[in-house]
Amino acid sequence: MYRKKECIAMLLAGGQGSRLYVLTEKNAKPAVSFGGKYRIIDFPMSNCVNSGIDTVGVLTQYQPLVLNEYIGNGEPWDLDRANGGVMVLPPYQGKDSSDWYKGTANAIYQNLGFINRYDPDYVVILSGDHIYKMDYSDMLAQHKQNNADCTIAALQVPLSEASRFGILNTKEDGQIYEFEEKPKNPKSNKASMGIYIFNKKVLEEYLIRDENNPESSNDFGKNIIPSMLGDGKRLFSYVFDGYWKDVGTIQSLWEANMDLLGKTPNFNIYDKKWRIYFRHNAKPAHRINDGAVVKNSMITEGCEISGTVINSVLSSGVVVEPGAVVKDSVIMSDVCIKSGAVVNYSMIDSNTVIGENSVVGKELSGDAKITVVGGSIEILSGKTVPDGMIVDPNNVKSL
């Protein structure tokens, strides 16, 4: 027996994140680690819980093992509930048809069964690749107040950059009259954040209709929203003015990590009123040895620092040996940086060893490009990894 829920969330976490290259070789983008202790998916999941949404369907498809294991029973987010909680929803084989998730809309369509069990009035559609803190309950309140069929969260971007986004053209009261995907001459600076609240009945109707249209690419932005607008449905924008970052590329993922640093960081994760929850691995506190220099950096459990760490974010269990230097870098869990090694402006995936006196990347400056080293690799002693390179276990290529 399922009890009715007013609002449930569907989290799209099936994307490959191909522009993260080697970082998403063995796991889905939402499971990529972020900010020392977190994974990208912790942000939308924690937002749900902090907004009072206790039923979350996570749609997985690409390399789901790490993600499934990470979500588990949902206990870290208090989503191990008797009624509701988190449910991982992979594509499945049906009686008459079976298919991979063809697009964002198709993924939700295939899981209408899950949604209908809770008979919700509203469905929040989220994606698993954004870093932000947002109160969905405030967005829902506005959705109800507007008597809307759909509300789309929007970020105000500089007009000069607006042509990179899906742009919402709205009337004064926020009602959307036009949606333009990457317009050449943008009329508005309200960029869609890919966060939607739908009236469930309307959503279901449009998903079914979209599914029956063989021409459709089954995408919310390309198909569902334009056809709702065409039918004169009430679509509204919800202007969000906090920090939001799409971490779909190596550069933006690095930037988002750097945004955590500073005396007054661009993105504050120390806010006790809006905690970000994560699955914990039991490691002892970190140790800073004599001779270590640590400035403007984040360091977490299980690390041992004997060298120099400046402007960097280190995940758990990272060892920085004496004489090693880490600058402007993001180091993922259990990486060992041997003595004398220098790591500059790089991202290094978990379990990798940077050999003695080796040099990875180039000091952050005008023309330097970011360097990426994949997981479980050993960079041999004395070797140099030039900037802009992506070191992959199988092949080495340039960014």
Add this chain to the structure above:
Amino acid sequence: MSTAGIIFSNIHDENIAELTRIRTIGSVPFGCRYRLIDFALSNMVNSGISNVRVLANSNYNSLIDHIGSGKDWDLSRRSGGVKLFPPNVLAHGNYGTTNYTTRLGILRSLSAMVSNLKDDYVVLTDCDAICNVDFNAIVKEHIKSGADMTLAVKSFDVDRETARRNTFVKSDSDGRIVDVLAYPDDFEGVADMLLNIIVMSKKSLYDIVSLAQVHNYNSLTKDIIARYLGEKVFKIYRYDGYFACMSSLDHYFKENMQLLSNKQTYSELFDIPSRPILTKVRNSPPTYYGEGAVVKNSLIADGCTIEGTVENCILFRGVKIGKGTVAKNSILFQDVFTGENVSLNCVIADKNVVLRDGLVLYGCEKLPIYIEKGQYL
């Protein structure tokens, strides 16, 4: 064969009276992010013991909060798991309502719990047994030797103060205990000290509790071990890993500082991959080091913000070190806040202490300054 665990959360509370005024010895913070009971609980779980009873007799609010459902130790189980037993004080009874403070007394008052245990063997441990030990090895040896009780010991070179708060045993070549020296006033030197980790069969435990009820015995050491060592076979199990022995606040201070100065000690406690020490999850973000941070030889938990100088310190979760502040040789508990230009040496600051701008506090190793929970200075 299955083994149950019994943890005494309040035994030796008086050893560190400063820290146990508001908490059990089991909930005394240690080593950056742990509480003493974490060692007992983790040792249980890592030895495959999943039916654990924690027996408390006073001050157990913080303990209830810390243990919660037990899920952080994987002890939230449908069958077994961790259960907290407060004192068995009856509302309408005029007998059996004593709040016992000794191990045997507590077991007597909870005799129903003892007789309900379904497991074949029982491991009993105190909370001030800070070590990373495989209880299974003790149980195995206990079964092999056929003893009535097996007690873990470690050879220590003790001073008088430590001796006064501990029990020492002599054993023959078979490891059978032949003499007991309990809480001696004038002893110092090398001796086998009881670690207060005891293994026996459930039946032996039940027999001992029955015996204690009949004879009104209260002390496990004096009334059972010392009295019956001719009649029953009590054997020792020699443990030689790290064991923190804490009989006073300055010992507590010293043992914490050992984690910094002695890497061997630290590794024996925390670096055994198959036996991690688990604790309550607090969801702290990583620690942030500001531009002005200068940190040397310190252990630092997550969620701290460091803008000043930290040397030879142990910082628990959520500590803030202000600009220009210099903290040396100190232990700062959870959420301690230091303002700007504070100067500290040999200070133990309890939870939520606030040290305002410009404060200077210097203790010394034998006499660390202790600041009570929540004080504003």
